[in-house]
Amino acid sequence: MAIIPIMDLKPGVKLVKSVYTPMGSLLFHKGKVLLQRDLDILKAFMVETVEVGKLGDKMVQSRENTSSIEPLAQDSSSLVKQSSFAEEYDKLFNMIKSSLPSVEAAGIPIYEIRNQLERLIQYIKDYNPISFLPRILNDYEYMYHNAVLCALSSYKLAEWSGLPKKDWMQVAFAGLFHDIGNVKVDPSILFKPSQLTLEEIREMRDHTKIGYQLLKNVAGINEGVRLAALQHHEKVDGTGYPRGQESNEIHIYSKIVGVVDIFHAMTLNKAYRKGQSPYLVLEQILSESFGKLDPKLVQTFIRKVTEFNNGVIVRLSNDKIGEIVFSNHNEPTRPMVSSENVIINLEKQRNLFIVEIVKE
The missing domain is CATH 2.30.30 (SH3 type barrels.)
Structure with missing residues (x-):
């Protein structure tokens, strides 16, 4: 180990201590192998010295020969985990797709759905809201993909926000069922490519009250899940719907689902609109949600989904x-x-x- 001035650094050394900018932001993690572009970044941030240890020639050479825009190869166990996540995602998606349209007549197979959701949650570490997209994405199946993605993102945001662990699965249910009321909305309104009329807007907004009623007698979920179906379009300043409730009247599950629903609604492809860049959507959520969404939840979500994206x-x-x-x-x-x-x-x-x- 040695403390080396930046001007004397050569590519191929390994950091034995994390490097921070003069303002205190993390620049490089401990253990990173420095390439030429990393030296340029250190100089740009006016870092004076770093603590490094020399790597073996073979390892240094293999890293330096890696293209600057090609990620290092993943090991087989990582690929298996990602494959398993996608498979479990597809199973839950198909379950939701087959059960929601008939929910009024047949009810919700809540225990089967819970079991599959728990199997998917086992791979939650392999899910990044900002980068994951379903393998097969049909424009007209948006509602079902949005349900599963909101379940996963709500689970993560509940964890990131410090909610008790007993709430995480219930928050996931809140994300999964938040738009269940749409099953009774006319499809010609749901998929209409042009602007809705005032009458159509009123019918669309009724999905929140319908959703609450559909979930009212479902076993295995708590009142927060039902309220998320009712309140996920409420805004903390009282300008939302259906009741115009303010922050202290909106359940925490509803606030969490309100954030992730907007993110996925804007990034997923719809029948009438292509999904937007997740980074651009996060910027819009941050700038346009002032006074509308819970600011702590917004900041937590944005910080966590962008936190470990170096190398992407x-x-x-x-x-x-x-x-x-x-x-x-x-x-x-x-x-x-x-x-x-x-x-x-x-x-x-x-x-x-x-x-x-x-x-x-």
Whole structure:
């Protein structure tokens, strides 16, 4: 181990201590092997010294020969876990797709759904709301994908927000069933590509009250799950619907689902609109939700979904492909991206933004 001035560093050394910017933001984790672009980043942040240890020549060479926009190969166990997550996701999706349309006549097979949801939750560590997309995405199946994704994201946000563990599965149910009332909305309204009339808006908004009634006598869920179906469109300033309730009247489950529902509604493809960039959506949620959504939940969600994205390959709005090399916790949606040996600071280059995640 040695403390080395930045000017004397060479590519291929391994950090034995994490590196922080002069303002206290994490720049590189302990254990990272420094490549040439990393040295440029250290210089850009005016870091003076780092603590490093020399790696074996073979390992250094293999890392240096890796393309700057190609992630390191995953081991087989990681690939198996990701495959298992996708398979369990598809099973829950198909269960929801087959059961929700007939819920009024046949009821909800709550225990079967719970068992499958628990199997999916076993792989929750392999789920990142900002990068995961279903393998098969039919535009007209949006409602069912949104249900499963909101269940997973609500579970994570409940955990990230410090809710007791006993609530996490119930919050997942809240995300899964929040739009159940849409099964009684005319499909011509649900999938209408043009602007809704006032009458159609009133019918659409009724899905919240319908959802609460459909869940009223379902066993295995608590009142917070039912209230999430009723309140997920309420806003903390009282401008939402159906009752115009303010923050202290809105259940915490409803607030959590309200955040993740907006995120997935904007990023998923619909029959009449292509999904937007998740990074751009997070920016819009942050800027447009002031006074509308719970600010702590919004900030927690944005911080956590962007927290460990260094190394992720993205496409920028100028169509260039690059790798996220640093995320500023003050502006997590505008990281530094290395593209064609140039560091692009999206925090300063406001005309550019991340269009899509190409590969994790």
